[in-house]
Amino acid sequence: MKFPGQRKSKHYFPVKARDPLLEQLTHNPKPKSTYVCGIDQTLVDIEAKVADELLVRYGLPTGNSTLIDDDKAHALYIELKQNDLISDEFAGGTIGNTVHNYSVLADDKSVLFGVMSKHIEVGSYAYRYLCNTSSKVDLNYLQPVDGPIGRCFTLISDCGERTFAISKGAMDKLTPAHINERVIENSSALVLTAYLMRASGEDQITQAAMKAIELAKAAQVPVVLTLGTRFLIEEDPKWWQDFIREHVTILAMNEDEGEALTGESDPLLASEAALELCDMVLTTAGPLGLYTAGYTEESEKRETSHTLLPGAIPDFNRFEFSRPKLKRDCQTPIKVYAHISPYMGGPERIRNTNGAGDGALAALLHDLSANTFHKANVPGSSKHIRDGLCYSSFSQICKYANRVAYQVLAQHSPRLSRGLPEREDSLEEAYWER
Numbered sequence: 001m002k003f004p005g006q007r008k009s010k011h012y013f014p015v016k017a018r019d020p021l022l023e024q025l026t027h028n029p030k031p032k033s034t035y036v037c038g039i040d041q042t043l044v045d046i047e048a049k050v051a052d053e054l055l056v057r058y059g060l061p062t063g064n065s066t067l068i069d070d071d072k073a074h075a076l077y078i079e080l081k082q083n084d085l086i087s088d089e090f091a092g093g094t095i096g097n098t099v100h101n102y103s104v105l106a107d108d109k110s111v112l113f114g115v116m117s118k119h120i121e122v123g124s125y126a127y128r129y130l131c132n133t134s135s136k137v138d139l140n141y142l143q144p145v146d147g148p149i150g151r152c153f154t155l156i157s158d159c160g161e162r163t164f165a166i167s168k169g170a171m172d173k174l175t176p177a178h179i180n181e182r183v184i185e186n187s188s189a190l191v192l193t194a195y196l197m198r199a200s201g202e203d204q205i206t207q208a209a210m211k212a213i214e215l216a217k218a219a220q221v222p223v224v225l226t227l228g229t230r231f232l233i234e235e236d237p238k239w240w241q242d243f244i245r246e247h248v249t250i251l252a253m254n255e256d257e258g259e260a261l262t263g264e265s266d267p268l269l270a271s272e273a274a275l276e277l278c279d280m281v282l283t284t285a286g287p288l289g290l291y292t293a294g295y296t297e298e299s300e301k302r303e304t305s306h307t308l309l310p311g312a313i314p315d316f317n318r319f320e321f322s323r324p325k326l327k328r329d330c331q332t333p334i335k336v337y338a339h340i341s342p343y344m345g346g347p348e349r350i351r352n353t354n355g356a357g358d359g360a361l362a363a364l365l366h367d368l369s370a371n372t373f374h375k376a377n378v379p380g381s382s383k384h385i386r387d388g389l390c391y392s393s394f395s396q397i398c399k400y401a402n403r404v405a406y407q408v409l410a411q412h413s414p415r416l417s418r419g420l421p422e423r424e425d426s427l428e429e430a431y432w433e434r
């Protein structure tokens, strides 16, 4: 129970009118708002624990995300249902998860572009998708389509590895006409997944994504790409390298995707190689934790007070207290790296790691948009004398991303049901006590 404490002594009416005399002195404009936007294939995850034999029978390579036709999807669904294997049906999609988590963490708006069924029945997959998405995610720009949204069978093997089978429904039907130019141009970041590039036939989501990329680039909005699965990258690493070099500001990947892209199995070396293609990299490495890598200006580098770490690049974390910058904003760019081991060693029990990487990326996006917000509202701050890409240092972003990944693992679902505990809200706070 809260006890009656001190009463406020100032009352004005109407409430929004401040003290009429002091009002002349204090000019308090409404803060300018910021948001991130993303494009995704609208999907519901159907999660089931299965034996490896089932994956072989349905021709699903372990760890991959495979498109399956309607007949196979029907047979798989019936088999999972009859054997009572389905543990959860929940909104998914790698970017849907990321913008949802961003909105939960930042308690702020994001915008999702994609499709949504025109006619929705209570209990349908489309209905579940809407119910499981934060109300801070603006869904008003979704394109109405005939037919169902996609289904992503998320099949968890005994070892915890997840294999996706995608029944695409109408998820790829997004058209370029439904990409709102003004919304993209005014956002803090545009977030995309490599999966968007694999639409085929008459489906136009790839063209829609390309239109958004061009708009973002023209308006100097950072383009953020997450790689999805190594299988997609392995098909043509050169194409992906060129794509990233031409379009991407920030790249998020796990160690397998990093290896497929760069040929380097060491996540630190993969991050270094990826920095030749873009400005900043977030590399997650499962039980080894995660890395951030990027550029800073030589004269602005800040030395760490943490232990210097050994690795393929000796003492690689020496300047991890620096803030990330776009390479083109540096006169003398230097590469900076930071690493962190899993928060508290990881949760006691991990059912599966689905979505942990999406969670880490949401934290990075929060830090990035906090910077845009601060710059828009406190333009005179010493923080913005030099143009930074993010609000915090590489080291701080590592901690935050890691903490959020832990939260996703601990709650066994890729979408956060609530933000971090309040005392952890500040991005500046020293690393949280155990």
Ligand SMILES: Nc1ncnc2c1ncn2[C@@H]1O[C@H](COP(=O)(O)OP(=O)(O)OP(=O)(O)O)[C@@H](O)[C@H]1O
Binding pocket: 228, 253, 254, 255, 283, 284, 285, 286, 287, 288, 289, 290, 341, 342, 343, 345, 346, 347, 350, 353, 354, 355, 356, 357, 358, 359, 360, 402, 405, 406, 409
């Ligand atoms: N087994 C584990 N033990 C402890 N922490 C883990 C473990 N697996 C993952 N993590 C934490 O989660 C983060 C992201 O994990 P991971 O590298 O598996 O992401 P991912 O493969 O991109 O996942 P997804 O594609 O499903 O989102 C890691 O950087 C680490 O902090």
Ligand SMILES: O=c1[nH]cnc2c1ncn2[C@@H]1O[C@H](CO)[C@@H](O)[C@H]1O
Binding pocket: 041, 043, 044, 045, 065, 091, 092, 093, 094, 095, 097, 152, 164, 166, 193, 195, 196, 354, 355, 358, 414
């Ligand atoms: O083809 C795809 N497009 C979009 N999202 C996908 C695809 N395959 C899997 N996931 C999504 O990846 C999330 C974990 O990172 C899962 O929630 C799943 O829905």
